[in-house]
Amino acid sequence: MAITLTFENTIIPTDKQGYLLDHLLWQKDLALVMAKNDEFELTEEHWEVINFVRQFYLTYNTSPAIRALTKAMKVEFGEAKASSRYLYKLFPEGPAKQATKYAGLPKPARCI
């Protein structure tokens, strides 16, 4: 069921799964509201990935699927944080899927 996303008394348009329809409406506080609606807690480690995914999208105009995400993160954060094991620990429902949501991006088409 879609839940209406309300932020600062405005309704933010999302798709059925809660992904923003306009990524430009994203801001950090909105991500906190989205996570709260999902009863999902965002730690510093989560933010590292969320910010990275958002930067990836702004640079390459596409949301990275898991393999590309780990490869790209390796360059930035080193081997330890660039494993799908690490990412799945943070985002059990699928790192690319969950991180893009809180980063305000469209759901990756090539999704795992």
Next chain:
Amino acid sequence: MTSSDQQVDSNLSQENGLAIINSKAPFSSNYGKDALDVALIFGSFEQKVSLFFQGDGVYQLIANQDASLVSIKDYLKTFSAFEFYDIEDIYVCQQSLVNRQLDEAFHINDVQVLASVEFGKALNRHQHVLRF
């Protein structure tokens, strides 16, 4: 099939993989974006994929284009992310560039410009070919 046959088969597919031919200009149709999506899916699943650009497809590699001017999502920006999908073999047909009076000023690195014969040979090394 014997086990040694299987070995040969898997070697072949690793060496040859999939070739995607891009023959259409960007933005006027969905061909280029569709080809990109297929390439990224193969890359995501560690399948080897090579990209070939010929005919009007060479326009997809030319630098300094801005799709936002025509209100289209600029999928060409995604080409810069190829390294994260292990897409390393990118070939462009020299004759197609010459015919269109285009310089070899590409928006991504590591593009290999090949004469027609070499271009054909490179394509021939692939087991499967998709044309967009």
